[in-house]
Amino acid sequence: MKDKCQAYIIGLFMTASIFWADVTVFGMPLNAVVILAATLLMLICDVWDGQKKHEPMFDGLSWLDIIIYLIGLLALISLVGKIIFNPTEYLKEMLAVMMVLMYYLLRKRRVITENQVMVFSIFGMITNTLLLWHYLVDDSFDFILQEMLNNNLAATWLVIVITINVVAFCIYDNKWFWHGANAVVGFFLLLVQKNIPSLVLTGILFFTLPFIYKPTKQLIKKDMQMFFVYAFMLCNMSLITGYTEVFDKELGLSYDLETSVYLELLLSVFGVFFFNFWDKLGNEDSKENIQRTRLFFRRVTVFLMLLLLAFIGVFAKGGSSLMPEVINKVVAQMRDNAASQKSLLVLMSESFGIAGVVLAMYFLYSILESLRNQRKLKATRQQKFARAVAFMFVLQSIFLTQCVATTVIYLVFVIVCVNNTRTAVKFSKEADSYETDNTDSMLQRSTDLGDSAQ
Secondary structure (H helix, E strand, O other): OHHHHHHHHHHHHHHHOOOOOOOEEOOEEHHHHHHHHHHHHHHHHHHHHHHHHOOOOOOOOOHHHHHHHHHHHHHHHHHHHHHHHOOOOOHHHHHHHHHHHHHHHHOOOOOOOHHHHHHHHHHHHHHHHHHHHHHHOOOOOOOOOHHHHHOOOHHHHHHHHHHHHHHHHHHOOOOHHHHHHHHHHHHHHHHHHOOHHHHHHHHHHHHHHHHHOOOOHHHHHHHHHHHHHHHHHHHOHHHHHHHOOOOOHHHOOOOOHHHHHHHHHHHHHHHHHHHHHHHHOOOOOOHHHHHHHHHHHHHHHHHHHHHHHHHHHHHHHOOOOOOOHHHHHHHHHHHHHHHOOOOHHHHHHHHHHHHHHHHHHHHHHHHHHHHHHOOOOOEEHHHHHHHHHHHHHHHHHHHOOOOHHHHHHHHHHHHHHHHHHHOOOOOOOOOOOEEOOOOOOOOOOOOOHHHHHO
């Protein structure tokens, strides 16, 4: 019950940070009031639960805790200064303080339960529905989404919604239709943003899961189902925007037809290799098949990295006469998107100077180090869920605009990921939900240890 309450409070926090930005209550933005109330509710829940269990409110701190608390201290000092000298512009600092407090309240979390994932997915669908209404019907609900629409935060928001639903679709036997439909709606809305960094990050997600989870046939089947749906929609956006009247012309959304043709050629080549590989796999998830699957995706990853490096080279030069014109078009679009992004490092630099950048870099490094240390650590599928989302958080923090609504959700998963590194996972031979490379299937129907532990 406590975990579900916490999930709803976090959902309230994340939606409040993008809703009702222009509505004021007692001279304060309504979203700030709701965020403050959500944080206080979480504090009451934590204190009450700690008193019942006779747990100390403060215990040992890790280096990551210290870094985050230092960020909170800088934000608090800046908040006090803004309230004294410029009381009209303090929302950013207040949100930073509230997020650090939220981190403190969630710092002991070890697992993400399926109920919490469902709550996050529901809040994501609510926001996606409002965005769909905005793009396909009219602007009746734009007053709710002003913060997201005015600050180009939709792409950042959609990446986390897509990540949660794609991973849930791949690892859960139940509610697969809900998560799959939610992911497809997210794909469509992300393509409407035409934000190339976010499109690339979403593509990376599909090729990350086979390395985080054991690549069984069931996992790869669901993962590739999502990938081909996403790729099909991407390749056909030029037809939707150029030859239909789905979108208002005032939106100015258009995809280049030549680019779509090249993407379809790449997709066809990948499809030939993938389905040839798929036909050679047996029906059983034997050790040999698992190794062959990992080898296949390693080769695909190497090819994609080389392709990405080529794009980066052309991007750095500002174009190339040796490359097809379509690549120069994509690079130009990437340059425009990159110039409009305010990543975590940029925001920390603007708010706290070089000290903020150093703290942010160490924070991201700590997450990557935690992920590296967990490569051979036995874990439940729920704990691996946290690894997947934590990895996406690092990528979006570097390449996309930082958004309070997404950061608070990412924090929940990052905390679980880091905590699983700090404490050794107790492995039981009777525990079906633990994954090892040589034993059980990930998707067997059994009681998840992570859920029962709560």
